[in-house]
Amino acid sequence: MNVTIELTVNGRAHRLDVEPRTSLADALREQLGLVGTTLGCEHGVCGSCTVLVDGTAVRSCLALAVQARDADIRTVEGLADGDRPHPLQEAFAAEHALQCGFCTPGFLMLLAGALADDPELDRDERRLEEVLASNLCRCTGYAGIRRAAVRAAARMRGEGERDSAGHAG
């Protein structure tokens, strides 16, 4: 039996008619057309499907859409501010933190959640590593992703605004 839910996605209210078995990931992709959220493994391992639910980074393949009733969801499509990319997006481009890009939305949302929770995450190398180890990337070897995280964190704190060589900190 289908269930009707209301939820907010990237600041916009939606009403969705979902089957209980539909994952949040599938509802976002197939019913709302937000295909930036990618599905790699569909069993919680890869993290490519990571989105923010009420500000916390979670696997959208491991939540049911019906559980998102009244929730505030943010996906990669909601990261940029109009035409201005989010600092994380700019840093990923600058630091070559992506190649094929399949994992990128998941990493962006993982870091968006982690940096909102702790804006100084990059100052604790072990904790940053622990957060980054949540998701898998088959291309980059993670070094660029780590640099991008550090660069974006500094930017988001208002440090090293104009340091294009990335030598800040």
Next chain:
Amino acid sequence: MGDMKPAQFDYVAPGSVPEAVAVLAGRGPESRVLAGGQSLLIELRYRTARPALVVDVNGIPGLAEIAVEDGSVHVGALVRHAQLERARFDDPLAGLFREVAPYVGHPPIRARGTFAGSLAWAHPASEWCALAMAMGAGIELEGPAGRRTVPADSWFRGRFATACLPEELVTGVRLPRPPAGAVPAFAELRRTHGSFALAAALVVLRLVDGRVDWVRVGLANAADVPLRAVEAERLMVGEPPEPELLAEAAARAAAEANPPDEPHAPAAYRRHALATLVRRCLTRAVRARHEHPGAA
């Protein structure tokens, strides 16, 4: 590998424990309780679980609290792994939670998955199950016949099997508080950062006047069920924690294990790993205690 989408099911989100119990009383055998969903959603996809009804308990108020009481700590059924990772109350259990939690999945998994859900799922490699076993936890249930508490040593019945009846809901877990000054240590062997434990060991130990006065040893993935290495504990109580004794106790703990042969971990290898992990934990707990003699 099978389907990657779950079969159809109905969904209900009760607003209270009595409501949930009423639903389970009628449809328990064809239902599954949904807590953090970090294991159940995978089972639904692989269709190793095919319930006609999913009972989502996340909307029930009052189940997400950690309550520190006189002799025990009560962990509500909706306390997430991440809450235990941040536990700050004044008891050795808080240190134990903080020490173990980082080994349970990743931050996004820990944001949703629950302690009680881990006990209900009963994966043989579960760190929380080993902790519950070692610390003598009581699993609190509510069902059509009322409330009952099942001690950990009769809770785990095999791989993914527990004493929970289909009509029952786990409402929380009660953990007796270890004596003040007891020191926790945890060590785990796993193939990758994201893997489940190949083997893990947990120790909580107290020294008084240079002798082991109280000790618990828990083992994960050492058998079909989590283990408490009682004989290893008995060997140490009353003795000074000399390296030889700790090595002997570690070997005894490994002998108490009954690990099945697995492709990446033959039984002999797993036993060897367990002895090493236990010895590491014991050494660390003893050393930590000596470095902070005022901790008690």
